[in-house]
Amino acid sequence: MHTNETSHTKSGFTATDGVHATKAQRAGTYNRADLLEIKTYMESHYDEPLSIAQLAKMANISPKYFVDLFKKTFGQSAMEYLTDVRIRHAKRYLAESEERLRDIARKVGYKDEFYFSRKFKKEVGVAPSEFAKNTRKRVAACSPSAIGHLLALNIIPQIAPLDPKWTPYYYNLYSSEIKSHLILTSPYYKLTFETNLGRLSQAHPDVIIGSERLQMSEDNRLNSIAPVHYITDQKDWRDQLLDIAAYLDKEPAAQQWIRNYERKVQAAREQLSASLGRDRILVLRIYRTQMFAYRNRGLQELLYDDLKLRPAGSRELHSHLPMALQELQEINPERILLTICPEASTRKFWLALQHSAEWRQLQAVRNDHVYMINADPWFEYSAVAMARMLDEALLLFTGNCPNILPDNDYGESLAK
Numbered sequence: 001m002h003t004n005e006t007s008h009t010k011s012g013f014t015a016t017d018g019v020h021a022t023k024a025q026r027a028g029t030y031n032r033a034d035l036l037e038i039k040t041y042m043e044s045h046y047d048e049p050l051s052i053a054q055l056a057k058m059a060n061i062s063p064k065y066f067v068d069l070f071k072k073t074f075g076q077s078a079m080e081y082l083t084d085v086r087i088r089h090a091k092r093y094l095a096e097s098e099e100r101l102r103d104i105a106r107k108v109g110y111k112d113e114f115y116f117s118r119k120f121k122k123e124v125g126v127a128p129s130e131f132a133k134n135t136r137k138r139v140a141a142c143s144p145s146a147i148g149h150l151l152a153l154n155i156i157p158q159i160a161p162l163d164p165k166w167t168p169y170y171y172n173l174y175s176s177e178i179k180s181h182l183i184l185t186s187p188y189y190k191l192t193f194e195t196n197l198g199r200l201s202q203a204h205p206d207v208i209i210g211s212e213r214l215q216m217s218e219d220n221r222l223n224s225i226a227p228v229h230y231i232t233d234q235k236d237w238r239d240q241l242l243d244i245a246a247y248l249d250k251e252p253a254a255q256q257w258i259r260n261y262e263r264k265v266q267a268a269r270e271q272l273s274a275s276l277g278r279d280r281i282l283v284l285r286i287y288r289t290q291m292f293a294y295r296n297r298g299l300q301e302l303l304y305d306d307l308k309l310r311p312a313g314s315r316e317l318h319s320h321l322p323m324a325l326q327e328l329q330e331i332n333p334e335r336i337l338l339t340i341c342p343e344a345s346t347r348k349f350w351l352a353l354q355h356s357a358e359w360r361q362l363q364a365v366r367n368d369h370v371y372m373i374n375a376d377p378w379f380e381y382s383a384v385a386m387a388r389m390l391d392e393a394l395l396l397f398t399g400n401c402p403n404i405l406p407d408n409d410y411g412e413s414l415a416k
Helices: 020-027 032-044 052-059 063-074 078-096 101-107 113-124 128-135 144-152 168-174 193-203 216-225 237-247 251-276 297-306 325-331 344-354 383-398
Strands: 139-141 159-161 180-182 207-211 228-231 280-287 290-293 335-340 370-372
Touching: 032 052, 032 063, 032 078, 052 063, 052 078, 063 078, 078 101, 078 113, 078 128, 101 113, 101 128, 113 128, 113 251, 139 144, 144 159, 144 168, 144 207, 144 228, 144 237, 144 251, 144 383, 159 193, 180 193, 193 216, 207 216, 216 228, 228 237, 237 251, 237 383, 251 383, 280 297, 280 325, 280 344, 297 383, 335 344
Parallel strands: 139 159, 139 207, 159 180, 207 228, 280 335, 335 370
Antiparallel strands: 280 290
């Protein structure tokens, strides 16, 4: 690929658009939007032999400064990100086509199919041929958390519950690839999983990833449809992922996912320490006309165990007991993560609360440190949900996030 001072790229980025960056570089600053344009350019030219020198020239900054700035902004190097993009596209070709390995390698930017095969196995944990074979197995997921674990193993279930309200991430990204859509049941809706048994039976899965929370009658029916592996609630998400991986012969992919998660947690911990200092965090839930100190397993593990953030008040605040505004004032956290139930009486209460003097006097409110979070992903407990929460925490607290694009496929990115 050749660029000159007047050339335009597929993404609309002009090489001369970065001229001001030379002055910014001397001043020690740089417009983050320009780096996003470089990143977008990489996403549409991943099949070309891109180099650091070329990308830095497009940005009109030195190669060394470009390398440092890209990693600081996105949490990974430019070449690591390019590999992520290439492997993501390779996975799709392997799963959806019968093309030869040589042709797929060239389509994603690798001239040498043997180098591509080695690179793919290093990043994903399995060889391309093994990945293609496993992705064509008909796997059924009985819950959103099962979907999140399977995606971490590079498996898109063929049968799974999807819902545009409660699982918008899975619904928007995978509704066309998940061939049989099951109905989302308890605790999301007042339905038992038995509602899905007829549809599940007609889909003829090879294996089913179930939950220990299923009723005995449902359990018996599931085993008559296909072999079932149950997610054990007593284990943490890492062990759950490893158990599923062992059942599906995907241990290397699970181990790779966990290693990369831990690496990203370490990097995030350093960034958050610089941004938050000793600030205390409170997760608050508003439901109808009451406030609660919200906690769940995944949220607590991420914020307080993985990221080592400071909880405001006791970690064991009673989440089932209402919290009075006076009690919230006494805790007076520096940062608040806020989740609001999407129904009319809750929204009415929240609107009034925002205008109350007591709420506005909270230091988190005065400093504009109140952050809205949604049920998706913060209420789910799975490998993918934990990765998404990690990225959202970084974005909320620092403005930087390794996975900037909202449609990033975590089943393909963190498995690298």
